[in-house]
Amino acid sequence: MNDKPISSNFIRNIVIADLESGKHKEIITRFPPEPNGYLHIGHAKSITLNFELADEFNGRTHLRFDDTNPTKEEVEYVESIKEDVKWLGFQWEALYFASDYFEEMYNRAVLLIKKEKAYVCDLSVDEIRQYRGTLTEPGKESPYRNRTIEENLDLFERMRKGEFKDGEKVLRAKIDMTSPNVNMRDPVIYRISHTSHHNTGDKWCIYPMYSFAHPLEDAIEGITHSICTLEFEDQRPLYDWFVRECEMEHQPQQIEFARLNLTNTVMSKRKLKKFVDENIVDGWDDPRMPTISGLRRKGYTPDAIKSFCRAIGVAKNNSVVDEQMLEHFVREDLKLKVPxxxxxxxxxxxxxxxxxxxxxxxxxxxxxxxxxxxxxxxxxxxxxxxxxxxxxxxxxxxxxxxxxxxxxxxxxxxxxxxxxxxxxxxxxxxxxxxxxxxxxxxxxxxxxxxxxxxxxxxxxxxxxMPAEIRLYEPLILDDEEEEGDTFLDNVNPNSLEILQGYVEPNMKEAMPQDKFQFFRHGYFNVDTKYTTKDRLVFNRIVSLKSSFKI
Known part of the structure; x- marks a missing residue:
């Protein structure tokens, strides 16, 4: 083990027990983002947990892109994610993509068909939803559930060859339509999508669903502890079912922990993308965004973010953390470092x-x-x-x-x-x-x-020196995230104030990402986007004081 002090938590205790019992000789974790947006502060918690946990026990951590949905994924997101992980100070042992395993996943799906554990279904998305039942009512079986092995193999192969339109057919696992866990009610594991993939081009027109692909990826890579957030807890039986029924050699252990929620902060990538698309902010790296690139541009430091992630700990119950706690660690990191x-x-x-x-x-x-x-x-x-x-x-x-x-x-x-x-x-x-x-x-x-x-x-x-000074307030006025697009009603119209001021002449050589404390005003960072040789722009990182107490 390394000597680096890490606070105890229930996941770490599981790892220690697994090593002491001989269940595992080496710890292998992974950080598996979907490349459908930029990483945010919540991902920083997961990154810190996975990398530092493996590092403490001389293990390994993989960076793996779960790129199973080409309609929402872009190379831009892949590159930004790699940059963010490196900026936080972590280096992955290996870089993988879910798309690296598409052929293996297809073969495992064929295996399920041969074991009569999967079938091709012609129901539409809406019909599948109706057949699924509710939390209090069991689902009902698809009329296509009892197709023969031969028919399913033929249809699945034709799906791969591109003979059917998007949405015309899906491959579903055959589990239990009466299960109290709705995730086990014959979930879809492959859908048709005639969409070019950023990594595989036009080789495939069928793509595995995340719930099917993710456990197989973990198993293929020999992941020992598959650490994820609490919303996946109900999917753990399905995770284990896929690993078992696909006859994977390695059995990873899924462990769930509470995700990070911050006051006055949206943590949904879909909603963050909405801010970008609606031009409410000037990009994913806008300093008002909770994205890692936004925090970096604002002037937050990797050490402050990691200290914050360690301090909030790893819990089993969801809670909301005051954003002032994060700001506290920024001040603590900067106060002795900057002029x-x-x-x-x-x-x-x-x-x-x-x-x-x-x-x-x-x-x-x-x-x-x-x-x-x-x-x-x-x-x-x-x-x-x-x-x-x-x-x-x-x-x-x-x-x-x-x-x-x-x-x-x-x-x-x-x-x-x-x-x-x-x-x-x-x-x-x-x-x-x-x-x-x-x-x-x-x-x-x-x-x-x-x-x-x-x-x-x-x-x-x-x-x-003339300088443009940018002062920020929370982008969202309410802690509660609204459904649909109504969360946009909570956008703070005064989240950005731009002032024209002056700074000392010795700052004329200041470079983007240089940081300073301005007396009485707070900590400031030279902006990376708008600063030029003729224009000096400062972002306020944090004010000098807050009411938050550790």
Whole structure:
């Protein structure tokens, strides 16, 4: 075993027991996404669980694409999934596709027919649904259920040859139409689809259903522990039936755990795709999306995501996790790693009337007070600066310690300034402040004179870098996922706010994915999509604080 500490959970305990009993000598897990969309934070939990579980016990993890439905699958999704797994810091032992096993699956279906465990059925999709029964009423047998072995073999072969139209026939397992488990009521295992496949081209026009293909894939690859989410618990008897009746040499063990649900977050790939298709977001990697690519573009780190996945644990019961818990781990990961700089996102111009016009002074500023190893930087100071507009109030309430007429504050890493005059436009909006500074109050000189209660951040105007600042709020206003497309009614119209501000000039060399803490505003990441050599765009990763407690 590796020395890496991993919290105990019921799946890990099963693995330990299997190794100690000699049931398995090596642990082999897999991460088996369907390439019909981009991975999201819920998949990150499964990825972390499967890879770290195998790694702890010196086992192996496969990456396998369950590509059994070519109507919804694309190479774009395959490549994005591989990129996401690598970005999280994991490397698969082997890369497989369900389509690698199509011939084997076909042969196993033929075996079921020969054992009178499968038959070709002509019922339509709607008719099959009607015949299936309900949770309280048994189903009834298809009129095609008792076709002979020879007839079924002939029809199934003709299905493969493309002699029938889509939906004209299916192959069904012959199990028990009266079973209390509706999954066992003669499920469809092959359907006709004259659709080109991203991996096999036009070689096939019949494709196995996921419920049939998945257990066979696990068995073929020698997977020891087939870890999946709770919605597959009722399918476990069917999983075991296929492995047994198809006479697979290896018997994987399916184990279910609770999926990840986050507040104010949609976790359905179908619904996430709807956001993309309806142009509610600007792609799968929009920072408002819970996709791994979206979180990466927003500025989340692999270490933060994995720490979060470990902390929420592995449970048997579904629950909802507060999204602020995920944000907590992002802050914890970034607070000692990134420089702390000044950025003004809603600028208000300040003219320091007693400062020499044309002079620029370079001041010292530490990059992170909690991590001296990040060193120091130089920041310019001159007669004209920008401050935050909400750091000034003309008629402040009590205990307002920032700038107002007649009040004095400290400019961080610089001097005290005092507001003397307020300039307004024709509409009465404050557009400029006239202030004076006290040259004896320079930071870092040991000044011990009078005190001020307020310190504000600022950016020198002549050297400031213009920057687009993007602030995000949850994309969904309600925790409850609605059925159909009504979930779109819960989209937050204020999920994105775009501001034009200024940052320190030393950030002109910032590259996409560079991260910073902006004083008072939070942690920010240089956007990978809209940043160019002439345009600097920052995404807010998280705010500085939250009410969440670990």
């Amino acid at each position: 702390r700089v000044m950025a003004v996102i809603r600028p208000l111009k300040v003219v320091i009337t007693n400062y020499l016009e044309g002079q620029v002074e370079w001041l010292d500023a530490e990059n992170n007070s909690e991590n001296p190893e990040l060193g120091e930087r130089k920041i310019p100071f001159s007669r004209e600066i920008y401050i935050e507009s909400d750091d000034f109030m003309e008629e402040p309430p009590k205990k307002y310690f920032r700038l107002f007429p007649g009040n004095e504050v400290r400019l961080k890493n610089a001097y005290f300034i005092k507001c003397n005059e307020v300039i307004k436009d024709d509409q009465g909006n404050v557009v400029e402040l006239r202030c004076t500074y006290d040259p004896e109050t320079k930071s870092g000189t040991g000044f011990t004179g009078r005190k001020v209660k307020g310190t504000i951040h600022w950016v020198e105007a002549s050297n400031a």
